[in-house]
Amino acid sequence: MADIVLRDVEKYFGESYIVRKLNLEIRHREFLVLLGPSGCGKTTTLRAIAGLEEIDSGEILIDGRPMQSRQAADRDIAFVFQLFALYPHLSAYENIAFPLRATNEKRSVVDRRVREVASALRIEGLLGKRPSALSGGDMQRVAIGRALVRRPKALLMDEPMGALDAKLREEMRAELKHIHIENEATTVYVTHDQVEAMAMADRIAIMNDGVLQQVGLPADVYQYPANLFVAQFVGSPIMNIVDGTVRPGDGCTDVVLGEDDAVQRFPVELYRKMAGRRQGEDRLAIGVRPEGVLVALQPGDGYFPAEAHIIERLGPYDIVDLRFGTQLFRSRTTSGYVDKAGRAVWARLDEKQTHFFDRRSGESLQVRL
Incomplete structure (x- = not known):
């Protein structure tokens, strides 16, 4: 999969300073969670890694290669959006198969990979249905399947469980971590929910107001917070x-x-x-x-x-x-x-x-x- 390195990354929207001199290393096969409140710059950072946002200064490297000059399609990264972004006129099967068909993969390869991903996500029985006939959790599984099917170097997820109910979120947390392990993926996951972060992450990177506050193992950021913000953001109830x-x-x-x-x-x-x-x-x-x-x-x-x-x-x-x-x-x-x-x-x-x-x-x- 991929090592991802961010060096002195900065991003402005007009006069608003969104990401401030961000330095972060995401290791090969790691599940790293970007955690922080709304508006702290975590989604902008994720989109910059994917090539959906241009950075104003700094470097983003994937496997040691600078990515600034590469388009999103050339970075071999898959992105799972918060609101599914499925094609409504296509079945779940065709939604998952779409990235493979776009690269003219053989029909037998497409079918094999779609069914492998569907089995891992436990949605084999939903492949013939369109998004309008699926629940929110099922649509998110299909969206994740579409991201996984072409076996990208890295999987980026932007609050993919934000629209799910509490029980389904709990189930999906375990499933996503299982999928990460099974696919030996490098995964970057954005959330504002510290329970999700603590439950899923190999390491947590905590952001506030565009500034990286602390990076560490879930137990370390809980037991040894670097500052008052981390102390009162991680943990329920707060410190x-x-x-x-x-x-x-x-x-x-x-x-x-x-x-x-x-x-x-x-x-x-x-x-x-x-x-x-x-x-x-x-x-x-x-x-x-x-x-x-x-x-x-x-x-x-x-x-x-x-x-x-x-x-x-x-x-x-x-x-x-x-x-x-x-x-x-x-x-x-x-x-x-x-x-x-x-x-x-x-x-x-x-x-x-x-x-x-x-x-x-x-x-x-x-x-x-």
Whole structure:
């Protein structure tokens, strides 16, 4: 398949700066997800790789060869659009076969490849139907089949499951990853849904306002976010963030949440690490994911009093909103652990899951216990 490299890629639409000095390497046979909010430049980046958008500066290389002078048809890349883009007057079979017929492949080759792809996508029984007789999920399978049938160097997908219902999206996530593995494809997948990204990606590239924020394994971007944007974009519910300070305590480090809304006692080595970063008593943003907020029903050493404000019961676990002082933190607990809203509880932060960010720049201080 293909290695794809973007070097200092920039794209403007008029005076709007859409993609800003983007440097990214997509590895051979990798499933890379471009993740970010609407308007962040991820679809423009995908279209630039495909040759559907011209870049203003920089380089795009596929297998080491510059692509700027090549038309989309000469890049050997397939593109799956969000809204299917099927030919309404053709059957599913003919839609899938269209790229092969356009290159004058033999009829026997066309038939074999169409049926192989249809079998992989489990749409053999739909080949005789036109798009108007298919469901949204089936139409998306046909669109993916049309992209896969000619075995391109790379497969680019622009939010292909955006129009599907939740159950079908879950099924399609597994199918698309299976297809990627079976076809040994290099796949670039665009989405704003961080659950899709976490479930499918080999690596995730997170963008915001045209700038690449972080690239890494799903577990790494979740556990070690590079900045406040990544911390609060990846994860559901998002990471709790509160202004605070870190100061030396009596044989410990005091982590102050808010304006003395709560004080947590962390090991003394934390202050030493912070002082080494010249952040000893500067204003910080302190972050912790819901699973790092520990809840108890009785007072305990290191726990501060709080009140269960709202409880979301989600089956295998609950999300409990905790109010203390002027702050509101979300915690993940076992199902039914806190029986009702308004109950007095006690909470503390797991010191190994607490993150510290520079409030001015938003960058992670990379200080962890």
